[in-house]
Amino acid sequence: MNEVGFLVVVGVVLATALAIRRLRKGRGLWVRGLTPWERALLVKYVPHYGRLSAAGKQRFESITATFLHEKRWEGVGTELEEEMRVMIAASAAQLLLGRPEI
Structure with missing residues (x-):
């Protein structure tokens, strides 16, 4: 995997983690x-x-x-x-x- 692909994967993982954290914190989900x-x-x-x-x-x-x-x-x-x-x-x-x- 080239550097750009790696950075895209890392960015998607971080964005997903932040979105989940905001949902959990904001609404008490789960x-x-x-x-x-x-x-x-x-x-x-x-x-x-x-x-x-x-x-x-x-x-x-x-x-x-x-x-x-x-x-x-x-x-x-x-x-x-x-x-x-x-x-x-x-x-x-x-x-x-x-x-x-x-």
């Missing part, structure tokens, strides 16, 4: 929702969640699910349990809930 167990944790431990409207709860769950399934955390000196991961994601969602661009 992120599954919360499980009933995860939703129950929100009801139990996040008082703010219980005061949201139905649309607000759906948005809060979407942001929480995005954090939960797209971000990775490492515990320092402790093992992160699933319940802890859900609470970390919910805490982040609380900070972002009122932002229109999120």
